[in-house]
Amino acid sequence: MQKYVLSELDSGERVISEKVASVRSVSLGFWIGAGSRDERDGRAGVSHFIEHLLFKGSRSYDAQQIAETFDAMGAELNAATSREHTVVYSRVPDRHVDEALQVMTDMVFAPRFAELDQEREVVLEEIAMYEDTPQELVHDLFSQAVFGSHALGRPVIGTAEVISTISRRAIAGYHRSMYTGPNIVVSAAGNITHERLLALLENAERRTGEPSRPVPRVRRPLARTPSPGLRFQRKDTEQYHLCLGAPGISRSDRRRFAASILDSILGGSASSRLFQEIREKRGMAYSVYSFASQYIDTGLIGIYVGTRE
Secondary structure, X not given: OOOEEEEEOXXXXXXXXXXXXXXXXXXXXXXEOXXXXXXXXXXXXXXXXXXXXXHHEEOXXXXXXXXXXXXXXXXXXXXXXXXXXXXXXXXXXXXXXXHHHHXXXXXXXXXXXXXXXXXXXXXXXXXXXXXXXXXXXXXXXXXHHHHOOOHHHOOOOXXXXXXXXXXXXXHHHHHHHHOOHHHEEEEEEEOOOHHHHHHXXXXXXXXXXXXXXXXOOOOOXXXXXXXXXXXXXXXXXXXXXXXXXXXXXXXXXXXXXXXXXXHHHHHOOOOOHHHHHHHHHOOOOOEEEEEEEEXXXXXXXXXXXXXXX
């Protein structure tokens, strides 16, 4: 049975942990409520861009020191951005948790936004690579078809137009407004007690400077589901990549467990209906599956197939 503990720091951050005494490592995560749905059109992609820039130096560490610190510990350090969250996460040997939290706290709360133009080019290359990967791109076209002009319909990665021109001042302003105590959850699982985690976090924040605590953000809900839509992008490829689906349910909907079972039955595994019928029996596709995304107030449900004309 899970035995997690939940607390709130004076700065407003929520801290959740579960001790797993049978391991000699700790997984750490800083979950920030900043994703592509929180951006204005003219800032599309800034959440993902900041995720990259967190690794390029902070108040106390430069980019190489950040990388070498985690390599020397034999630890993993990475990050990801979604439509509703940015997460910076690590898995470290338990004896190195103090040092890992010091560096991660500095990265999250005190980035220098160094090497801005170099990293701008890296993100532009990532956008170009993504647009050349139709089996990934089709999912963003599908989101556009479902959510229309709403921010949930935009690509998380952003657009080349915005990334090419966004200023350091705009990036720093967005970071200042989003990376605040009440908008952050710190999680840990592994060989650590909740009391020790709280003490290490409070010590790390004293060194970095505690995050500001404005009034907690309230994310604007999706007021009305857009009308059904269609998106098609022509590209010279060997396959057609198709997504078909509709709005789904939120992550707090009581039906989410039934939806998860349905997803597994329909297209979630090698024994699923879609896989067996389309690939195994008919040989019509190499990749076919169902999928579901759940957000705070809505969701997506759909199927994907890549096949020849």
